[in-house]
Amino acid sequence: MLTCRASASRGAFRLQVELEASPEEIVAIVGPNGAGKSSLLRILAGLDPLDDGRFVVDGDVWEDTASAIRRSPEDRSVGYVPQAGLLFPHLSVRDNVAFGAEHPEQAAEWLDRLGLSALSDARPSELSGGQTQLVALARAQVRRPAVLLLDEPLASVDAANRAAIRRILRRELRDSPGYRILVTHDPLEAAALADRVVVLDGGRVTQTGTVDDLRTHPRSSYVAELVGMNFFSGEAVGGTITLASGAPLVSASVPDGAALATVHPRAVSLYLERPTGSPRNVWMATIASIEPSLEQVRIHVTGPIDLVAEVTRAGAAAFSEGDEVWVAVKATEVTGYPR
Amino acid sequence: MTRVMPRRLAVLAGIGLALLLVPLVGLLVRVPWTGLGGDIAGSGDAVRVSAVVSVLATAVAVGLGIPLAWLLARGSFRGQSLLRATVLLPIVLPAVVSGVALLASLGRTGPIGGLLDDLFGITLPFTTAGAVIAASFVALPFVTLVAEAGFRGVSRDLEEVAATLGAGPWRRFRRIALPQAVPALAAGVVLGWARALGEFGATVTFAGNLSGRTQTLPLAIFFELERDPEAAFSLSLILVAVSLLVLTAARRTWSR
Numbered sequence: 001m002l003t004c005r006a007s008a009s010r011g012a013f014r015l016q017v018e019l020e021a022s023p024e025e026i027v028a029i030v031g032p033n034g035a036g037k038s039s040l041l042r043i044l045a046g047l048d049p050l051d052d053g054r055f056v057v058d059g060d061v062w063e064d065t066a067s068a069i070r071r072s073p074e075d076r077s078v079g080y081v082p083q084a085g086l087l088f089p090h091l092s093v094r095d096n097v098a099f100g101a102e103h104p105e106q107a108a109e110w111l112d113r114l115g116l117s118a119l120s121d122a123r124p125s126e127l128s129g130g131q132t133q134l135v136a137l138a139r140a141q142v143r144r145p146a147v148l149l150l151d152e153p154l155a156s157v158d159a160a161n162r163a164a165i166r167r168i169l170r171r172e173l174r175d176s177p178g179y180r181i182l183v184t185h186d187p188l189e190a191a192a193l194a195d196r197v198v199v200l201d202g203g204r205v206t207q208t209g210t211v212d213d214l215r216t217h218p219r220s221s222y223v224a225e226l227v228g229m230n231f232f233s234g235e236a237v238g239g240t241i242t243l244a245s246g247a248p249l250v251s252a253s254v255p256d257g258a259a260l261a262t263v264h265p266r267a268v269s270l271y272l273e274r275p276t277g278s279p280r281n282v283w284m285a286t287i288a289s290i291e292p293s294l295e296q297v298r299i300h301v302t303g304p305i306d307l308v309a310e311v312t313r314a315g316a317a318a319f320s321e322g323d324e325v326w327v328a329v330k331a332t333e334v335t336g337y338p339r
Numbered sequence: 340m341t342r343v344m345p346r347r348l349a350v351l352a353g354i355g356l357a358l359l360l361v362p363l364v365g366l367l368v369r370v371p372w373t374g375l376g377g378d379i380a381g382s383g384d385a386v387r388v389s390a391v392v393s394v395l396a397t398a399v400a401v402g403l404g405i406p407l408a409w410l411l412a413r414g415s416f417r418g419q420s421l422l423r424a425t426v427l428l429p430i431v432l433p434a435v436v437s438g439v440a441l442l443a444s445l446g447r448t449g450p451i452g453g454l455l456d457d458l459f460g461i462t463l464p465f466t467t468a469g470a471v472i473a474a475s476f477v478a479l480p481f482v483t484l485v486a487e488a489g490f491r492g493v494s495r496d497l498e499e500v501a502a503t504l505g506a507g508p509w510r511r512f513r514r515i516a517l518p519q520a521v522p523a524l525a526a527g528v529v530l531g532w533a534r535a536l537g538e539f540g541a542t543v544t545f546a547g548n549l550s551g552r553t554q555t556l557p558l559a560i561f562f563e564l565e566r567d568p569e570a571a572f573s574l575s576l577i578l579v580a581v582s583l584l585v586l587t588a589a590r591r592t593w594s595r
Contacts, residue, residue: 046502079503090519100506
């Protein structure tokens with residue numbers, strides 16, 4: 001097991017985290033900018049010290065403030081792939097990868113494995129963002145580290161190559177023994193690469209679970225936003241959640257008491273006329289904004305309850321900003337769960 | 340394209356250029372071109388002493404200046420700014436004061452010079468070794484200053500990555516910081532060497548003017564000026580030519 005209880009301050013920012021990982025899983029640390037994701041990774045790599053806490057990997061104490069133990073980065077078995085790769089600019093691709101290797105031949109093996117052999121003699125300045133990232137990964141992997149740490153591995157890869165690089169990353173992460181922890185702000189990346197997500201916000205872990213857990217049961221508006229769900233918080237009595245604004249939201253499945261609820265944007269219907277039929281939640285609202293994306297159009301409505309509806313491009317043609325519309329949500333589409 | 344040079348700046352720049360060029364042209368005019376070979380041959384000792392002293396002094400200044408520069412660039416300790424001031428002092432100190440200070444400490448009656456004499460029978464003043472020390476003393480700050488700037492330009496992130504790859508402090512310095520600071524270090528070597536080659540005041544004060552042992556080219560030029568001014572012009576031309584050559588070669592290497 002890898003367990004880390006970390007407390008550290010950088011100026012006004014305070015990081016207070018408990019992290020656990022097993023060698024059977026790939027963990028993604030997800031959070032907004034400034035949440036402390038990279039700070040946490042630097043602490044695990046040994047680049048920044050803990051103010052207070054304890055970090056143990058497979059029974060080896062890597063850091064323990066209580067007994068003043070602190071292993072420097074060079075004495076930890078870590079593979080650190082920093083943001084943007086940070087290859088050594090004065091060394092060839094081969095020498096970059098060989099830097100941490102015990103035997104120089106290992107560099108060739110890893111370059112071959114990642115399909116980079118043809119670039120062995122290239123300088124880092126000649127590489128694309130994706131190639132840089134793969135060389136940085138090979139450089140870290142050549143040591144077969146006990147703990148592999150990746151900081152925003154796809155952030156500097158251009159969109160056209162992202163899927164291809166992500167596939168290679170996914171394969172490499174799956175095939176690596178040991179602990180694998182990556183940091184990302186992109187939920188898509190977390191979903192593609194990780195088994196479990198740790199949500200970090202304001203220096204604290206606000207939620208942890210599989211991507212599916214997060215999608216169906218977000219515990220904060222940040223996570224709901226991340227997975228693209230409408231998110232509500234209130235008090236439930238007999239299937240009706242009373243939101244903080246006082247507006248009622250009927251759910252087919254919510255236990256009494258403090259409750260959270262989600263509604264998928266595609267489950268929100270908009271009408272110009274009062275809808276007939278069965279939906280339990282119907283109210284009038286104003287269209288605040290219409291935001292097209294590739295296939296769908298996201299329509300923000302404000303009223304007794306603010307939410308986002310996702311409709312097809314054809315369906316959106318009927319609406320324009322400022323319109324008064326009827327909003328309808330079926331009770332079965334309101335997923336309630338205890339807060 | 341817009342004009343970038345205001346007229347008044349252009350005029351002042353021209354005067355500045357003249358101030359630098361006129362003496363050199365004067366020197367070229369006065370050099371006795373026909374007797375040049377004889378003058379130089381007659382000063383073979385001074386050329387040899389200058390070559391030996393400047394090269395050894397540069398080696399000393401580089402060997403000690405790079406560690407000092409690394410300490411100043413990467414260290415964080417009390418008295419760091421005091422250390423930097425100390426390192427830079429010889430740049431602003433009149434060279435003769437440097438010579439007097441060396442004499443006071445390393446001279447036969449000085450605290451360290453006396454000890455060296457008593458314990459090992461080593462005397463530094465008025466020896467070639469003394470001339471090397473004097474030249475090192477004035478060259479060291481230039482090497483240190485330029486090398487420190489070079490080390491500051493090396494990203495710490497790369498050293499951190501190297502640490503996660505198992506590299507200890509020495510390997511990080513050797514394999515990451517040093518290679519990336521090479522252009523700055525080369526500049527430091529050239530500046531330090533030029534300063535050592537031109538050193539006069541500290542050398543004449545501490546090491547004296549002994550032909551074949553401590554009389555470097557600048558000293559020979561100064562003392563020839565009274566005896567045989569034409570020989571002084573010839574020797575000056577050598578220094579100008581060598582300095583220009585090295586500066587040009589160095590420029591070509593850096594800009595590559």
